[in-house]
Amino acid sequence: MVEFFLSERDGRKFALDGYIYNLEREYPTHSCWFCEKRHSKEDSCKARVVLNNGEVSIKVEHNHDADYFYVEKRILLNKLYKQAEISKDPPSKLINDAMVDATEACKAVLPSKEVMTANICRRRRMLLPERPTTSSDEPKERPIVGTYPKKAAHFFLSKRSRGKMALDGYIFNLEREYATYSNWYCENRHATPEKCRARAVLQDDEISVKVGHNHDSDQPSVEKRIVLSKLYKQAESSVEAPSNLIAEVLEGVSDEVKKSLPSKEVMAASISRKRRLAHKDDQKELDNTEIFDSELDLVNVINKLIKEEQP
Structure with missing residues (x-):
């Protein structure tokens, strides 16, 4: 029996037959899951399943025993x-x-x-909500570099469906969500050679930047990321032609941002590739299915197989 639950960071999981799976990606008709030991350093497991209308299809078997x-x-x-x-x-x-x-x-x-x-x-x-700041707490508080209304930010998802926030020409990654606020850090935190320690807190429809950036903002690049993210996410759930999707998403986009985008041919090819990946499992099943033009062809194949089995 499949049993769904959430991880400590509210990541979706389900348990089945002594194994635990993590949600990889969700589509309109099905969802893809992978064994939670996929990133294990000792013995990485490549097991994958597809969940469709309550039915579980195992695509790759586990390389370890159930527990x-x-x-x-x-x-x-x-x-x-x-x-x-x-x-x-x-x-x-x-x-x-x-x-x-x-x-x-x-x-x-x-x-x-x-x-x-x-x-x-x-x-x-x-x-618990944060305690009111007192004189003894002031040295521990990080100074606020700047404050913005929540509506000044644009929220979107990465390729792996992780939360991101675009604000004032910078992009932040979601670090952790709490009951009353959420913490964000600059996506250049792990960049080399200079790591950016900028951090922001979203609380009560207000964004407080606690640590400033050590690099310049790049608004056109940020807008480009937002446009492409919106385009590719919409392509996964829509059956419209790539040319129509591209035209819809580019409507209202500034000329400066349009110039920085890939060509329409490249974006159309990326849309087609993402759609192929989304339906890869279904396509494999279709590829392994032999199609007959008529009932007579089917009968001939069956008779041929019977003759081959006879001594």
Whole structure:
């Protein structure tokens, strides 16, 4: 039985037959998932499945054994910590309730009650609103470099569906979301040779930049990224011709940004490639299916196979 749950960072997962899968990408008709051990340093697993209308199709098998007790443990802890975020019950009661239906084998691999209690308390502290700034806290507060209304930013998704924010000629990546605010960092944080430490906080429809950038802004480049992201995301869920999609997305775009974009031929080719990848699994099934022009052709093939099997 498939059981869906969320990771600590609210990434979508599901458990099936002693394995855990992470959501890779979602399409209008189906979703693609990969084994959570794909990035394991010791033994990377390439297992992949496609979920379509509740049916699971295994495309690549696992290279490791199933572990039902580990999966049961993960699901139990996930439900416990998620329940702790919305319930005011003491940790001891939450833990006892969560372990009522757990198997003895699962209980044996769970963390101690002290560790689970500490984790519950830590998660609840993270959900608390920030304390008002006092004189003793002032040195710990990062100075605000600038503030912007939320509507001044443009939010979009990366190729891997990660949250991004364009603001004042810069692009930020979503670091973490909390109950009342979210943290963002400059996408050049890992760039070489100069890493940018710029950070921003989005709270109550206001964006506060806490650390300034160490590089110049590039508004045309940012607008180009936004246009291409919008184009390719729309292409995945639309059946319109690439030329029509490109014309719609480019409507209202400045000439300066248009000049920096790839040619229409390149964008059309990229759209076609992304669509092929989106339907790659379905296409494989079609490619492996033999099509007959008539019922007579089918009968002839069957008779031929029967003769080949006869001694």
